Amino acid sequence: MGTPTLAAGSHRVRPLSGTGRYVLRKLTWAAGTVFFVLCFNFALFRLLPGDPIGLYTRGRNMPAEQIAAMRAKLDQPIGQQFVDYLANPFSSAVQSVSQNAPVWQVIGERVWPTVLLVGTSILLASVFGIRIGIRAGWQRGSRFDRISTGSTLALYAMPEFWIGMVLMIALPMFPSAGINSDGVDPSSPAGWLDTLWHMTLPVASLTLVYLAEYAAIMRASLVDELGQDYLTLARATGLREALVRRKHAVPNALLPTMTLIFLNFGFVIGGAITVEAVFSWPGLGQLSYDALRGPDIPLLQAVFLLFSLSVIVFTLLADLLYVVLDPRVSDA
Numbered sequence: 001m002g003t004p005t006l007a008a009g010s011h012r013v014r015p016l017s018g019t020g021r022y023v024l025r026k027l028t029w030a031a032g033t034v035f036f037v038l039c040f041n042f043a044l045f046r047l048l049p050g051d052p053i054g055l056y057t058r059g060r061n062m063p064a065e066q067i068a069a070m071r072a073k074l075d076q077p078i079g080q081q082f083v084d085y086l087a088n089p090f091s092s093a094v095q096s097v098s099q100n101a102p103v104w105q106v107i108g109e110r111v112w113p114t115v116l117l118v119g120t121s122i123l124l125a126s127v128f129g130i131r132i133g134i135r136a137g138w139q140r141g142s143r144f145d146r147i148s149t150g151s152t153l154a155l156y157a158m159p160e161f162w163i164g165m166v167l168m169i170a171l172p173m174f175p176s177a178g179i180n181s182d183g184v185d186p187s188s189p190a191g192w193l194d195t196l197w198h199m200t201l202p203v204a205s206l207t208l209v210y211l212a213e214y215a216a217i218m219r220a221s222l223v224d225e226l227g228q229d230y231l232t233l234a235r236a237t238g239l240r241e242a243l244v245r246r247k248h249a250v251p252n253a254l255l256p257t258m259t260l261i262f263l264n265f266g267f268v269i270g271g272a273i274t275v276e277a278v279f280s281w282p283g284l285g286q287l288s289y290d291a292l293r294g295p296d297i298p299l300l301q302a303v304f305l306l307f308s309l310s311v312i313v314f315t316l317l318a319d320l321l322y323v324v325l326d327p328r329v330s331d332a
Contacts, residue, residue, distance in 0.1 A: 133218025266314030
């Protein structure tokens, strides 16, 4: 009997490449993590002690009919509640107790101040921290390396809010609260400058902490690359030290730092609760602090979901970027 052949018009299914399998694996991981977060978010706030309706309506003058409708919905089978939650976890019908507005509307108003504050800090810290780490790692054991390494480790060990309070005391000429001065139009050029003026201290607080992290990681990565054979080969071809560093050592040493940058951007949405609380910055960090003090359970549930999803998304982007920068990862 002869060897069977494919039917006419049929196509052989090609197996996924190493990169395809890597991307599929990461996407599956991200989807599974999102599902776990939704399950955890649904269960966590239903396990809190006390009456959830009482917590939700505390301090609010709500009609008895609306309370009865909420009670009837809560009395539904837990499976039905879970399905309804999965169908629309971003429902606009959920109201914030403390803000008396839909939770996602309240959150949407706080996103931009947080992105402005933490995003600016990460941008500045990555630029200066990477440069410090490159110089310290390339000149390992030098005076600059010793001073910069000691300084960055000291900064990294300091709490963000403590640095913020020190800066407030040391630099009293800068505003220490809010995002704009009273009576200033934030959409005007004068308002933009006023916002930058108010950002000085909170941005400096976060930048110092993030800078220490980037500098330490970049230095360690570059030191690991110094003994590699490809650098010896590059020097043997007659390349100057500056070119060996810029074209060969630094690009490879940047891989862990680039991943760290994306992971930190995952926390941009979460904001910096302590720094925003110290400087009364009207972002998501301050919103989380206010919701915890309430406690505003519906707002806390929505904020927790947003923070978790932002970390998952940026972690996925970091993984996908890594395989672009270093294709060897897909073969692991």
